[in-house]
Amino acid sequence: MTAFLAAIGYEQWILHVLLGLPLLAIPMILIMPVHRARWIALTVALIELVLGLGLWWAFDPANPAMQFVTDVPWIGAFGVGYRLGIDGLSVMMVLLSVITMPLVVWSSWRSVDTKQRGFYALLLALKTGMLGVFVAMDLFLFYVFWELLLIPMYFLIGSWGSSNRLYAATKFVIYTFVGSLLMLVAIVWMVMEVGRATGTYSFAYEHLLAHAYLLESSGPWLFVAFALAFAVKVPIFPFHTWLPDAHTEAPTAGSVDLAVILLKMGTYGFLRFAVPFFPGFALSESVGLVMAGLAVIGIVYAALVAMVQPDLKRLVAYSSVSHLGFVILGIWGSTVESVQGAIMVMISHGLSTGALFFIIGMLYERRHTRKISDFGGLARVAPLMATAFVITAFSSIGLPGLNGFVGEFLVLIGAFGRYPWLVAGATTVVVFSAAYLLWATQRVFFNRFTNPLNEGIGDLNMREIAVLAPLLLGMVWIGLYPGPILRRTEGAARMYIEMVEPYLSETPTVGGTMFRGGR
Amino acid sequence: MDLVTPVFWVFAGWSVVSAVLCITRRNPISSALWLVSTMFALAGIYVLLDAQFIAAVQVIVYAGAIMVLFLFVIMLLNVGDAPREWRRWPVGLLGVGLAAVLGAQLMMLGGYGRQRLADEFSTQPAPVNPALVFPEGMASAAAVAERGVVGAVAEPLFTAYLIPFEITSVLLLTAVIGAVVLAKKKL
Amino acid sequence: MLLGPSLALSAVLFTLGVLGVLVRRNAIVVFMCVELMLNAVNLSFVALAQVHGLGGQVMVIFVMTVAAAEAAVGLAIILAIFRHAQSVDLRQLTLLKG
Amino acid sequence: MTSLVWLTILFPLLGAVINGAIAIRRPEAKGLVSLVGVGALLGSFAVAIGIFLEVLAGDGTATRVLLWQWMPVTERLSIDLTLQVDRLSTVMLLVITGVGSLIHLFSVGYMKSDPGYARYFAYLNLFVAFMLVLVLGASLPVSFIGWEGVGLCSYLLIGFWYEVDANSDAGKKAFLANRIGDFGVLMAMFLLWWHVGTLDYDGLARQAPEVLAYAGAPVTLIALLLFLGCTGKSAQIPLFTWLPDAMAGPTPVSALIHAATMVTAGVFLVVRTGVIFSLAPVAMEVVAITGALTAFFAATIALRQNDIKKVLAYSTVSQLGYMFLAVGTGAWAAGIFHLVTHAFFKALLFLGSGSVIHAMHHAQHAAHAHGDAQDMRLMGGLRRAMPWTFVLMGIATLAIAGVPPLAGFWSKDEILAAAFVRGGGNTIYLVAWGLGLLAALMTAFYMARLMAMTFFGRFRGGDTLEPHLHEAPAVMTGPLVVLGLLSIVGGVLNLPGFAGGSHYLAHWLEPVTDATLPYLDRLEMPHGMTELLLVGGAITIALVGLALGMWTTLRRPVLTPAATPAATGLARVLEGKYFIDELYQKVFVGPTVWFSRRVLWQGIDQFLVDRMGVGGTARVAKGLGWLGSRLQNGHVALYLTLFVAGVVLLMRAVIGGAP
Numbered sequence A: 001m002t003a004f005l006a007a008i009g010y011e012q013w014i015l016h017v018l019l020g021l022p023l024l025a026i027p028m029i030l031i032m033p034v035h036r037a038r039w040i041a042l043t044v045a046l047i048e049l050v051l052g053l054g055l056w057w058a059f060d061p062a063n064p065a066m067q068f069v070t071d072v073p074w075i076g077a078f079g080v081g082y083r084l085g086i087d088g089l090s091v092m093m094v095l096l097s098v099i100t101m102p103l104v105v106w107s108s109w110r111s112v113d114t115k116q117r118g119f120y121a122l123l124l125a126l127k128t129g130m131l132g133v134f135v136a137m138d139l140f141l142f143y144v145f146w147e148l149l150l151i152p153m154y155f156l157i158g159s160w161g162s163s164n165r166l167y168a169a170t171k172f173v174i175y176t177f178v179g180s181l182l183m184l185v186a187i188v189w190m191v192m193e194v195g196r197a198t199g200t201y202s203f204a205y206e207h208l209l210a211h212a213y214l215l216e217s218s219g220p221w222l223f224v225a226f227a228l229a230f231a232v233k234v235p236i237f238p239f240h241t242w243l244p245d246a247h248t249e250a251p252t253a254g255s256v257d258l259a260v261i262l263l264k265m266g267t268y269g270f271l272r273f274a275v276p277f278f279p280g281f282a283l284s285e286s287v288g289l290v291m292a293g294l295a296v297i298g299i300v301y302a303a304l305v306a307m308v309q310p311d312l313k314r315l316v317a318y319s320s321v322s323h324l325g326f327v328i329l330g331i332w333g334s335t336v337e338s339v340q341g342a343i344m345v346m347i348s349h350g351l352s353t354g355a356l357f358f359i360i361g362m363l364y365e366r367r368h369t370r371k372i373s374d375f376g377g378l379a380r381v382a383p384l385m386a387t388a389f390v391i392t393a394f395s396s397i398g399l400p401g402l403n404g405f406v407g408e409f410l411v412l413i414g415a416f417g418r419y420p421w422l423v424a425g426a427t428t429v430v431v432f433s434a435a436y437l438l439w440a441t442q443r444v445f446f447n448r449f450t451n452p453l454n455e456g457i458g459d460l461n462m463r464e465i466a467v468l469a470p471l472l473l474g475m476v477w478i479g480l481y482p483g484p485i486l487r488r489t490e491g492a493a494r495m496y497i498e499m500v501e502p503y504l505s506e507t508p509t510v511g512g513t514m515f516r517g518g519r
Numbered sequence B: 001m002d003l004v005t006p007v008f009w010v011f012a013g014w015s016v017v018s019a020v021l022c023i024t025r026r027n028p029i030s031s032a033l034w035l036v037s038t039m040f041a042l043a044g045i046y047v048l049l050d051a052q053f054i055a056a057v058q059v060i061v062y063a064g065a066i067m068v069l070f071l072f073v074i075m076l077l078n079v080g081d082a083p084r085e086w087r088r089w090p091v092g093l094l095g096v097g098l099a100a101v102l103g104a105q106l107m108m109l110g111g112y113g114r115q116r117l118a119d120e121f122s123t124q125p126a127p128v129n130p131a132l133v134f135p136e137g138m139a140s141a142a143a144v145a146e147r148g149v150v151g152a153v154a155e156p157l158f159t160a161y162l163i164p165f166e167i168t169s170v171l172l173l174t175a176v177i178g179a180v181v182l183a184k185k186k187l
Numbered sequence C: 001m002l003l004g005p006s007l008a009l010s011a012v013l014f015t016l017g018v019l020g021v022l023v024r025r026n027a028i029v030v031f032m033c034v035e036l037m038l039n040a041v042n043l044s045f046v047a048l049a050q051v052h053g054l055g056g057q058v059m060v061i062f063v064m065t066v067a068a069a070e071a072a073v074g075l076a077i078i079l080a081i082f083r084h085a086q087s088v089d090l091r092q093l094t095l096l097k098g
Numbered sequence D: 001m002t003s004l005v006w007l008t009i010l011f012p013l014l015g016a017v018i019n020g021a022i023a024i025r026r027p028e029a030k031g032l033v034s035l036v037g038v039g040a041l042l043g044s045f046a047v048a049i050g051i052f053l054e055v056l057a058g059d060g061t062a063t064r065v066l067l068w069q070w071m072p073v074t075e076r077l078s079i080d081l082t083l084q085v086d087r088l089s090t091v092m093l094l095v096i097t098g099v100g101s102l103i104h105l106f107s108v109g110y111m112k113s114d115p116g117y118a119r120y121f122a123y124l125n126l127f128v129a130f131m132l133v134l135v136l137g138a139s140l141p142v143s144f145i146g147w148e149g150v151g152l153c154s155y156l157l158i159g160f161w162y163e164v165d166a167n168s169d170a171g172k173k174a175f176l177a178n179r180i181g182d183f184g185v186l187m188a189m190f191l192l193w194w195h196v197g198t199l200d201y202d203g204l205a206r207q208a209p210e211v212l213a214y215a216g217a218p219v220t221l222i223a224l225l226l227f228l229g230c231t232g233k234s235a236q237i238p239l240f241t242w243l244p245d246a247m248a249g250p251t252p253v254s255a256l257i258h259a260a261t262m263v264t265a266g267v268f269l270v271v272r273t274g275v276i277f278s279l280a281p282v283a284m285e286v287v288a289i290t291g292a293l294t295a296f297f298a299a300t301i302a303l304r305q306n307d308i309k310k311v312l313a314y315s316t317v318s319q320l321g322y323m324f325l326a327v328g329t330g331a332w333a334a335g336i337f338h339l340v341t342h343a344f345f346k347a348l349l350f351l352g353s354g355s356v357i358h359a360m361h362h363a364q365h366a367a368h369a370h371g372d373a374q375d376m377r378l379m380g381g382l383r384r385a386m387p388w389t390f391v392l393m394g395i396a397t398l399a400i401a402g403v404p405p406l407a408g409f410w411s412k413d414e415i416l417a418a419a420f421v422r423g424g425g426n427t428i429y430l431v432a433w434g435l436g437l438l439a440a441l442m443t444a445f446y447m448a449r450l451m452a453m454t455f456f457g458r459f460r461g462g463d464t465l466e467p468h469l470h471e472a473p474a475v476m477t478g479p480l481v482v483l484g485l486l487s488i489v490g491g492v493l494n495l496p497g498f499a500g501g502s503h504y505l506a507h508w509l510e511p512v513t514d515a516t517l518p519y520l521d522r523l524e525m526p527h528g529m530t531e532l533l534l535v536g537g538a539i540t541i542a543l544v545g546l547a548l549g550m551w552t553t554l555r556r557p558v559l560t561p562a563a564t565p566a567a568t569g570l571a572r573v574l575e576g577k578y579f580i581d582e583l584y585q586k587v588f589v590g591p592t593v594w595f596s597r598r599v600l601w602q603g604i605d606q607f608l609v610d611r612m613g614v615g616g617t618a619r620v621a622k623g624l625g626w627l628g629s630r631l632q633n634g635h636v637a638l639y640l641t642l643f644v645a646g647v648v649l650l651m652r653a654v655i656g657g658a659p
Helices: A002-007 A010-031 A034-058 A088-111 A116-135 A139-160 A165-198 A205-214 A219-233 A242-249 A252-277 A285-307 A312-333 A336-367 A383-397 A403-415 A420-427 A429-444 A452-456 A462-480 A483-503 A512-516 B004-024 B028-048 B052-077 B091-109 B114-121 B139-158 B162-183 C003-023 C027-052 C055-085 D002-025 D030-057 D087-110 D117-136 D140-158 D165-195 D201-211 D217-233 D242-248 D251-260 D262-272 D274-279 D281-303 D308-328 D332-366 D387-401 D407-425 D427-455 D474-494 D504-519 D528-555 D569-575 D577-631 D636-655
Strands: A067-075 A080-086 D063-072 D078-085
Touching (some): A002 A034, A010 A034, A010 A067, A010 A080, A010 A116, A034 A116, A080 A088, A088 A116, A088 A252, A088 A336, A088 A483, A116 A252, A139 A252, A219 A252, A242 A312, A252 A312, A252 A336, A252 A483, A285 A312, A285 D577, A312 A336, A312 A420, A312 A429, A336 A403, A336 A483, A383 A429, A383 D002, A403 A462, A403 D165, A420 A429, A420 D165, B004 B028, B028 C027, B052 B139, B052 C027, B052 C055, B139 B162, B139 C027, B139 C055, C003 C027, C003 D636, C027 C055, D002 D030, D002 D063, D030 D087, D030 D117, D078 D087, D078 D117, D078 D140, D087 D251, D087 D262, D087 D332, D087 D504, D117 D140, D117 D262, D140 D165, D140 D217, D140 D242, D165 D201, D165 D217, D165 D242, D201 D504, D217 D274, D217 D281, D242 D251, D242 D308, D251 D262, D251 D332, D262 D308, D262 D332, D262 D504, D274 D281, D281 D308, D281 D577, D308 D407, D308 D427, D332 D387, D332 D474, D332 D504, D387 D474, D387 D528, D407 D427, D407 D474, D474 D504
Antiparallel strands (some): D063 D078
16 A cells, blocks of 8 residues: 555645645535535545545654655745645544544535535635644644634534524634734744744744744743643633534534544644743643643533533533543643543544534434433434444543543553642543533433424434444544554654653652652 | 014004903904904014015905904804803813913924924934024015015915915815805705 | 014914813804914914015915815804704714714 | 453354344344344353363463554553453353353343343343453453443443433443542552553562552552442442442343442452552451441341342342452452352342242233332242242352351351451451451341242232232243252352362462462461351351341231331331432532532633633723723814814924923
């Protein structure tokens, strides 16, 4: 397979095609008659899937450096280049978005009946933005893609959402925009500062990374700017209130994309930009404690709040906040295992929360409500949907043998050395996540069949099964055989740790020997 | 014996007094008339400053035409004098305060030496001799002597300032039309 | 040389004009105070023209034409407002607000 | 053969998948379902016997079968999915597949009329698969897969009849209690990995003693955390409330999961990680005393329960207490021995009560009557209608009460003897031994009460039901008979010296348990006079308990539920199960839900962050806007003033300081 890919020069054109194809398809959608729109979107998504899967073999896990690198000057005067490249971390994210794209298009086959052209055009624009963010190796290009995502998402939530969608969409955009403006300032400041010190003004990631140490004085402020932008996206505890609204009001396609990819941009940003640029400050004892502390608060807080949500989608939104708290804990755990775990949680959260949103979307399609109290005893009427929901719920709870457990276990065991008490706090979520998900499963699927309205909902049809099947298989596969994925992301994790290792302050945890033992 | 300065101060005093009375009278007609008297005082001063033509124009146009127009309008509207004409708090006090500050600043302008003014006007960085920038001497008296009262003014008016002169004619035309349109009930 | 005193007189008259504009409530009187300010400026023009050349006097002519135009239009407006609001008291004429 | 050990897991897994598909597509194909279900178990049992024979011939060294690399993260953390077959896991393998097959057979009869038949067998097969993963796992994470997997299946099976809210609540409660326990196991794993560097059982057995100081804080913490996990899974004192509620599931489920296999996982884990426990004497004492306390309290509650399955449930909790007492004293073999014998007679008791309930259901259906088919006060005199069930349950009652020569006597006596010996040096064990004796007395009492109320006296369930009562079909009584035989013969496994035995099971398990030797002196069983005294005492307690139980129930006619007066005083406390459930609800569950709704969600999330933070900035912006608009109020004078003020400021800038 790799030979075949090398033969067709897969490395040179794959990234450009992945980015360019959706953009080319947008005008086609706008021209062609309305009912063809979704077919075009689906074909584009499937082509991207087929091409994208090649990455799995073409990507060489052994070499940790950036691969498939292209470096074309774009705005020469300011040192902005069309620089692309992927390493272990971004190849997984690209694959995840390439796989979920056709499912997203397919899941909104029936549910979206108004302004279909606009919907699918925006979805494709979103796709380019998503892929672009993970492959951009030039901070300017990264920022362009970062912003490119905001607008389609705003319209997706704004015009195809449910009841108070405008509030949610505006809140989402303002929250993210404020954060990303700070980031823009930081990027420009960095380029200027480094340019002044080294003479060459360039937005290239390697260039800035190599000279980030020069920014001693302004380093902390720049890190705070980057961190704020990414914290809003992750979302970390105090900045998370946009997520439940955005998820509840977004159409299924919107909330799946939001959950599967958009939330990972924040954590990707931390792993790629924020911490490696300013490791000294980012991993100092106080900042480390603050970030890890916020992460654990986020984990437990979101799980508790999820327990009392009346709305199913809002419950899953809070569970996403809780899951992503693990990623931040993993990043600040600063061991190869915890970073690997963080990447794993990013991938497996995509699958399990994506599937949860798909199922809730299907329920919404049938009953046009997301209130848990409106459902009851659906297992009798829709056994297949009930089984899918139970499997996804247990993968989200982190049952060993399914994908949730691998990521969480690695994060916790990796971060235990550095933050034993915080990890202990985080592990309590094992109980709360089971509580809120099982309580919800029970109130929706496994109790008395009281509401006559539920009588009519049919079980999953072939299309819906086709949407859920890959995700469920993915869950079981990653749960039992995560080896290949771990091998591919190991290079990136090791590189990250080598970059930050020298700056790691030795944190004297309470009862140091009690917890850290020989290590 | 130099007669000009005492006459100037007489006119100056007359103009200030009538100006003050103009703004303090409750009845608009009396304040209009006091403004006319200020204008006459100013005309006098213009004569002292070798601007005889301007003095004449001041009397004819300003006092004669514009103030008459004001009187017409005041009479037409038959505006009685408002009971409490002055504004008290807060805008009034603020107004007086601001006027005083402005006056003080204008006075301070007096402190501007010719040298400083020249430096600010000239573009060369080094200090400039003011005489070069501002020609000294009784320019207007010489011009009047050479070309007569009206000629002295007419010469620059129709050579250097010809275009502005034409534009003012257009301005007057629009003003007339505007006034007609605005004032008539229906065309 | 009357330059200094006439400029001072011009300043005094100008300040009185500003005072009148700010303090009086009757629109027409405010208008007259504006005329007063213009006269003060004319005075300073003429004073300087005596020393530095007749450009100043030309300016005075232009100021006068502008003052005439302004008076005409302004009074027309006041007439129109009066017909509508039956008053020229500035405190009542507050239709034009944000 | 041992290299094919993964077959034992594969069969039930395949069975579960096939039955699952049938359940969704064609749930009515009951014949096929039972064939696949029971067939899978029998296949797995056959492989188990093959492995047993091979291990029997072997010298006790563990053979490890690597399936695939599960989590190859880095050199120091690379978890492989390996199964370990040694003498301990073989014993468990036999018990699980053996008793499992019998219970599957029984379920064919018991669940015949249930629409969810295929779904039931799918879950049951899945359960056995996960239980085998737990037992055969070679490292803590692999066992953890099984550990949580059985939790999942017990959730699904307890809440099997999900139409009734109480059942799904019970399922949820069971899973949450297990999850609290899992918190302990997870934390123990992290500590172990950071300290010892490996999570394999034999790796731990070798390296743990060097790294973890004897009776040091780390090792005690690890042991206590592991024990927290066991209390969750095996329903010991703090986390036992879920087991009685778990009776909401079908009776064969109670037999398999809540008697024979899952609940014993805790005991198995303690024995498997014996090295760590032996390094932490404080933890051992905690295990022993908790076991004894649980045994005592559960027995007291069982005295006043009227639901036949609730009595058996508390009896299970109590017997598990015994096993932990045994393991707490370091008598690993005695713990496992009691585990095995308990699996036999408790499964028999549950299945027996299952066929009684089954018969009551049939009678009620036939007579179109309604009533709680599990309430003993509505039963009575069933010995005439159901002779087989009566005899076999009688045997099991004698076994559990500890009447020689049945299995129960040997295993319970072994535990009490071990506690007594250990008690010599450490008073805590003596207290534990005392509690154990009292519990034994009460066990005999409540079992006799159960037998008396169900089988003796007059039938109290209304005469319309009486004619329809008849013995359960052969497919149900068959497994009962097998279990009956095992309950009788079971004792031979580990006969002590004075009865001509050679502690066979103890020697059998030595390769596994010897790792703990250097830190825990081997227990010298009492000989001569003390031994006889102990044995005599145990027998008298058993007989006295039985007699008391029969006498107190039969001397006055048992009152039907309607007639019984409200219990008062101690009786009320016992009947209300010490109100522990209500206590947990009030102290933990209620406040957490209130706290997360009022304080966290409405308080912080909506009010603080949303209304203050986000809303706040919006209001500030609006406020500034309003201020601006105040300036545009139409007063010309105000505009002029501002104008002049502007001029003044400008002038000030132009003039600046003195010339």
